[in-house]
Amino acid sequence: MTGSDQFDPLAFHERAVRTASHESPGAMRDLVVETLTGWGHDPDVDDAGNVLATRGAGDPHVVLNTHLDTVPPHVPFERASSPPDADGAAPSDPEGDVVLGRGACDAKGPLAALLDAFLHVDPPGRLTLALTPDEETTSAGAHALDLDADCYVVGEPTDLAVCTAAKGRFEGAVAVTGEAAHAAHPDDGVNATAAMESVLGALRTFDDEHGPGTDEQLGAPTLTPTVLAGGEAANQLPERATVTVDRRSVPPETAAGYERALNEHLRTALADGPVPDAEVSFSLTERPTPFLEAFATPTDHPLVAAFEAAGADAPRPFTAATEASYFAPAPVVVFGPGVLVDEVGPVAHARREYVRRSDVERASEVLQGALAALGDR
Numbered sequence: 001m002t003g004s005d006q007f008d009p010l011a012f013h014e015r016a017v018r019t020a021s022h023e024s025p026g027a028m029r030d031l032v033v034e035t036l037t038g039w040g041h042d043p044d045v046d047d048a049g050n051v052l053a054t055r056g057a058g059d060p061h062v063v064l065n066t067h068l069d070t071v072p073p074h075v076p077f078e079r080a081s082s083p084p085d086a087d088g089a090a091p092s093d094p095e096g097d098v099v100l101g102r103g104a105c106d107a108k109g110p111l112a113a114l115l116d117a118f119l120h121v122d123p124p125g126r127l128t129l130a131l132t133p134d135e136e137t138t139s140a141g142a143h144a145l146d147l148d149a150d151c152y153v154v155g156e157p158t159d160l161a162v163c164t165a166a167k168g169r170f171e172g173a174v175a176v177t178g179e180a181a182h183a184a185h186p187d188d189g190v191n192a193t194a195a196m197e198s199v200l201g202a203l204r205t206f207d208d209e210h211g212p213g214t215d216e217q218l219g220a221p222t223l224t225p226t227v228l229a230g231g232e233a234a235n236q237l238p239e240r241a242t243v244t245v246d247r248r249s250v251p252p253e254t255a256a257g258y259e260r261a262l263n264e265h266l267r268t269a270l271a272d273g274p275v276p277d278a279e280v281s282f283s284l285t286e287r288p289t290p291f292l293e294a295f296a297t298p299t300d301h302p303l304v305a306a307f308e309a310a311g312a313d314a315p316r317p318f319t320a321a322t323e324a325s326y327f328a329p330a331p332v333v334v335f336g337p338g339v340l341v342d343e344v345g346p347v348a349h350a351r352r353e354y355v356r357r358s359d360v361e362r363a364s365e366v367l368q369g370a371l372a373a374l375g376d377r
Contacts (some may be wrong), residue, residue, distance in 0.1 A: 009360060017308060060151065061148070062374060066114055077100070080098040104158055105337065110155025110337065113360055122375065140289050147268065162334075165215070167221070170259075174203075174281070178279075192230055197273065199269070209239060236347070295328035
């Protein structure tokens with residue numbers, strides 16, 4: 001491929017981190033299209049804003065995926081000799097190995113490594129690069145992809161470990177409806193807030209009675225009440241009370257199955273509780289695309305073995321929800337340079353976001369080795 005052996009992933013990474021993408025992925029999309037075109041490819045941009053490029057043909061069909069957008073606010077590009085401290089300060093060094101800036105690790109470091117691998121490697125069969133525009137918001141781009149591949153590699157900051165599973169994340173609210181009355185005569189109404197006693201207790205027992213059980217890689221799911229609201233006046237029985245709940249799911253639980261099971265569990269709990277006349281319902285938060293559900297690829301799958309043979313760190317779960325969910329149940333792994341959190345504190349999505357340039361280079365080497373191994377199978 002003419003010129004592709006001259007592609008510099010670190011120079012691309014610097015341009016990418018300097019390119020603001022917290023409000024719109026447009027400039028990053030332009031940069032990727034310009035880069036692919038410059039190295040002899042003709043990428044497509046579909047109606048959902050995904051950038052797609054393909055090399056090779058036949059089996060296996062492998063997809064390399066990551067996202068172009070970042071969370072706000074924009075954090076400017078810097079080079080440093082070491083990672084930043086808790087306040088985001090780092091010793092400036094124009095030749096340093098550490099790159100600071102929004103998207104440095106989430107996910108422009110993985111993007112640079114994926115792009116380098118895409119341009120360099122002899123495809124194991126058909127190799128598709130699929131870059132999505134809105135992973136940090138609605139995931140509409142990933143939801144629109146219809147690639148029917150044999151396996152997928154999703155670029156995220158995994159500290160060079162091959163991640164084979166991740167919990168899903170569902171959000172919703174429990175609403176309890178009662179009947180308003182004067183607080184001086186509580187027997188004349190139905191106290192929605194008092195009925196929350198049964199709801200909160202039921203949330204604690206849900207998984208023991210109706211949950212999916214413990215996953216071998218991900219452990220147990222969690223169900224956490226986060227926001228509680230109810231009532232309008234101190235001297236009035238509240239007619240309505242709500243609690244928002246955060247669900248971190250494990251396979252094989254689906255969003256629809258969870259919503260159905262939790263409703264049944266809550267209705268039973270209220271009927272047996274101190275305020276049986278209250279009504280309860282749980283609804284998932286409305287969103288334009290499906291929730292990111294849990295996925296788990298067997299750790300002995302050939303895709304995982306290819307990454308281990310290429311030098312990736314040992315398989316483990318990824319600790320955040322990811323668009324890899326949309327590609328399962330096909331085999332999928334998450335891999336890339338950088339970390340979500342380090343010994344000092346948060347990294348991705350934080351003011352102190354950074355990645356090591358040497359890790360970006362190492363990620364590309366591992367990716368190329370893994371793809372070559374898949375081609376040999």
